[in-house]
Amino acid sequence: MPPRAAAAPRPPAAPANPWPAPWPTPWPRSVVVVGMPGAGKTSIGRRLANRLGLPFHDADVEIEAAAGLTVSEIFARYGEAHFRDGERRVIARLLSQGPIVLATGGGAYADPRTRQAVRESGAVSLWLRCPLPTLLRRVAGRDHRPMFVDADPVEVLTRLMERRHPHYAEADIVIACADESPETTTRRVLAALSEWQPPARLPVPLPGAAPRGYDIVTGEGLLRRAGGLLAPVLPTRRVAIVSDANVAALHGETLREGLAEAGIAVAAEVTVAPGEASKNMAEVGRVMDALLAAGIERRTAVIALGGGVVGDLAGFVAAITLRGLPFVQVPTTLLAQVDSSVGGKTGVNLAAGKNLAGAFHQPLMVLADTGTLATLPPRELRAGYAEVAKHGLLHGSFWDWCEAHGAEAVAGDPAALRHAVIESCRLKSAVVAEDEREETPDGGRALLNLGHTFGHALEAECGYGGALLHGEGVAIGLGLAAMLSARLGHCAYALPERVVAHLAACGLPARIHELNRRFSAATLLARMGRDKKVREGRLRFILLNRPGDAFVADDVPAETVLTLLRDEGCGP
Template identity: 55%
Template sequence: MSHLSVHVPLDGGRAYDILIGRGLVDAVGAQAAALGAKAAGIVTDETVAGLYGARVRASLERAGLRCGIIAVPPGEASKSYAGYASVCDGLLALKIERGDLVVALGGGVVGDLAGFAAATLRRGVRFLQVPTTLLAQVDSSVGGKTGINSPHGKNLIGAFHQPRLVLADTATLDTLVEREMRAGYAEVAKYGLINDPGFFDWCEAHWRGIFSGGPERDEAVAICCRAKAGVVVRDEREDGERALLNLGHTFGHALERLTQYDSARLVHGEGVAIGLALAFRFSARLGLCSGQEAGRVANHLAMAGLPTRLQDVPGGSGDAEAMLDAMAQDKKVRDGALTFILARGIGQSFIAPGIGRDDVRAFLQDELRG
């Protein structure tokens, strides 16, 4: 079966490939053996372990690798100090050495957690990303950002640690619940909104094929990975352009914090969807883009089944001041001033530092009034 391939040409011997297509879960062993590993620690969550853990383990053992599985509870709460400690101790118990591999099998939570464990275990162990959600396949598995959450905010403890390979098996998305598929789609649409208006047009025409598992799914994952790989190579450590990938995330991360990372109320992609709609409405309010374009963004996200307003958060999102306080812990804050990714139109996003709290507060108050 043919697969799509995207190359991430980092320097210093750190270049790697992203393979995209159906059936790649069963290729993990051959790929790990090709990297010269003798053992592998599979880090996953309990749900994904039940679906794919045995297949990945069998694949690794067929290739002659000693391996074991460490499964954490599903959900954002596992990206914690306690979750990190349990994964590190589990990998050490499996006697994973520097020349071995950590295999991150799951969604964005598992990838972030396993990647951070790999970055710090024995001061750095190689790892493979085997993302099983749409969100992870198009975004979080690519680019080497790893980390865990703090009570102070999301992803505030972490490291840049690039994978050696990404295997995006798009057949695993067949088992995703509809809500997770929709949540991942917010990150797909984001790539068009950042700097590719043609891709956003394509998404408006083809999003149903992504959901149903047609050839559009593999194509969308490849387009997103290509876009992200280009940004990562130009700005690996988020000193400039890479911040554009956080379009919608300043609002979205604040909402996640205000809902205590409770996935029953809000998952990451839903926060991003609301954040994308807010970023465009805020841009329109500031006179940067038209209200018509902001409406087009919200309409498309809503058509795909995503929330687009603060009122869509179950149990509410808190008041404007609470949201501002949550945003103050965003990683893009500089000298206490808020930095937003705003837009002059679809596909025309830019980094806007030093946005005044009063402007944001007034906008949020109006949004909360509906």
């Protein structure tokens, strides 16, 4: 038998793709690369376009082609203002043609109209942030650029970084670049794009002759980007932060760093003790004095960093200090993110009852970082969920989601919590837009008080010391409101059974007797009579026909309420 022929050598295996695609190409959005001269916008942009399956454009090249002049010649003949105006038009035109990767000139994103054009196009903006030594090495010999002609590169770059970095911080993604190969940087950019999720933006349009309103911005990691997100709406890049001691320790540094990235200075930081007991007039005066001592001015925005207590207190302080300061809500609890931060209600408690001193004062923005919810104690998370359940009962179809997924939310599932926050804000923002100051007599914003007439009375009786959290009071109030609705013949008795069972399954107190405290039915009814929702001396309850069908009732017999409370374990 003839000898077997030797096998032909196998060709070397193709190298593994260094950039595995976590998405289908082409990428569905434009990517706009911004940064200082020497950051690598063009070299990274070309590689990125190739990997994403998109066309690549260089804004400066497009401008020179359209003008028939170099950038230096345009600057010399017409000045920077003329150049920036043309640059903005070119960028807007390119982004209107479909998804592309666009490398911009260093000064493009520093122009507010260009930033707005990029945002409106739906593109993802990407800042390649390089340290000064790296930039110096890369711009060596760039004498053809107008900014470097007969100038010291260190002085030029330092000045430009101080001026432009606060604007670059408004980009969606920031990549800290070092002395590494373009391939390595591109790989890191691709990884960031694969993980990037745009924050949800819900507009809250408000009535009035002139356009008014603000956005509720929701997503993870927003505190790190607070400066870039807030800069477009702040009157000046100077703010004061009001927080409680626990939240300040957990999230204060992240917020300060996020603000500093965009060149926003913190003029004052004031902390209050955690808990409902801080919502009082004495604390209002102390916080006001601290802000004024720090030299705040009429255009200094107050940022409320914390839960509902901080938001209500800081918002009230902002409403009355210097006859009104701009105000930003940065809620860090579930209750605040889904309810109290939206709508402009601010206030503090008095001995007579909850939130009896207050004002309507709408924020410039609500910045809800759902990542902060991971730091909440389980009890706080469960208490916040009561407001989610309330929104479910008001919305109808959202109640079905609550029954199916509420347990996942109170267990801390990030996707469930994000959905709960977004849908709750969607409902509340729509209601606030229709009835900003709760002036619709038979519905509107008043419906958001479902469960609160009972809940506020229970809170007042417990003394605001933490024995009963606001959300826990609301949870019991939801059950009582459903029971009252059934007793009055408005809904089937199966509804209160469902409400109580769901709240109990989510770990909330659902019945008064679960508080292990003796209440007087007559005293609770008297508390309700001092509630700010009382009209012409008559109690107002929010009742249910079914999930998604709520209404205001001001003709409920007091004896029916007393009987219900006694049947639920209250004394005379």
